Amino acid sequence: MDPQDIPLHRLYHDLAYLWPAMSPPEDYAEEAAHWRAVLRERLGPGRHRLLELGVGGGHNLSRFADEFEVVAADLSEAMLAHSHRLNPSVEHVVGDMRSLRLGRTFDAVLIHDAISHLTTEDDLAATFATAAAHLEAGGLFIATPDDYRETFRSPRVTHDTGTHGDLALTYVEFAHDPDPDDTTLETLFTYFITEKGRLRIEHDRFLTGLFPRATWRRLMAEAGFEVETRAFELEGGVPYEMLVGTKAGRPTA
Numbered sequence: 001m002d003p004q005d006i007p008l009h010r011l012y013h014d015l016a017y018l019w020p021a022m023s024p025p026e027d028y029a030e031e032a033a034h035w036r037a038v039l040r041e042r043l044g045p046g047r048h049r050l051l052e053l054g055v056g057g058g059h060n061l062s063r064f065a066d067e068f069e070v071v072a073a074d075l076s077e078a079m080l081a082h083s084h085r086l087n088p089s090v091e092h093v094v095g096d097m098r099s100l101r102l103g104r105t106f107d108a109v110l111i112h113d114a115i116s117h118l119t120t121e122d123d124l125a126a127t128f129a130t131a132a133a134h135l136e137a138g139g140l141f142i143a144t145p146d147d148y149r150e151t152f153r154s155p156r157v158t159h160d161t162g163t164h165g166d167l168a169l170t171y172v173e174f175a176h177d178p179d180p181d182d183t184t185l186e187t188l189f190t191y192f193i194t195e196k197g198r199l200r201i202e203h204d205r206f207l208t209g210l211f212p213r214a215t216w217r218r219l220m221a222e223a224g225f226e227v228e229t230r231a232f233e234l235e236g237g238v239p240y241e242m243l244v245g246t247k248a249g250r251p252t253a
């Protein structure tokens with residue numbers, strides 16, 4: 001089978017029902033604790049207003065959503081439905097992080113792993129402009145790309161098994177960089193899905209972005225952010241890097 005024949009991003013559309021088994025909310029406890037710590041450190045106590053772009057199933061968000069006033073956006077209605085079930089206190093809207101304009105501002109704009117779906121510098125610049133448009137001066141912007149040009153080693157193969165209700169899923173993920181001169185990474189997935197004792201197999205393909213750290217920082221700075229990097233180690237020594245931007249300018253009032 002030619003990988004090009006596999007449709008893109010089925011996980012967010014016809015296969016969205018797999019998401020809770022593939023990446024259960026419980027798995028986000030450690031990662032979300034870092035998000036919460038940075039939010040609290042920068043915003044202080046209180047029910048601050050957050051906007052999450054590309055919220056997906058809202059699994060990371062679910063670990064701190066109830067402490068804040070949250071609006072969450074995503075391109076995929078199927079993924080928003082997952083997040084809505086998990087995060088009933090959150091206002092959900094369909095929207096593209098590159099162009100969304102809600103006409104209101106927030107204390108912080110968050111983009112978790114969804115930012116990895118941006119594959120060109122123009123898309124990054126447009127998304128950073130969206131973040132800036134939803135913040136006042138001094139506002140906080142946090143993003144966590146899955147991969148950086150400096151750290152990705154091709155190929156990367158991972159697999160896992162999970163369950164959700166009657167569904168059991170094992171997936172194998174093969175991420176590779178067919179053209180080291182461009183800014184994209186291709187990931188091929190095989191899903192082994194067992195429901196009511198019957199096994200079926202589905203394939204999926206992702207195109208995600210692969211940029212050097214300097215590109216992220218330059219484009220965030222051009223969008224009006226002062227940028228710092230927060231680096232953590234997750235359990236098992238897994239490195240985790242957060243891009244933390246502060247919208248430049250003098251805060252009003």
Ligand SMILES: C[S@@+](CC[C@H](N)C(=O)[O-])C[C@H]1O[C@@H](n2cnc3c(N)ncnc32)[C@H](O)[C@@H]1O
Pocket residue numbers: 012053054055056057058059060061073074075076079095096097098112113114115117
């Ligand atoms: C891996 S999922 C996010 C999972 C999420 N972090 C969680 O904890 O459940 C990535 C999401 O990014 C969304 N996405 C991709 N490109 C987008 C765009 N341009 N604007 C908004 N959402 C986008 C997809 O629809 C998908 O729901």
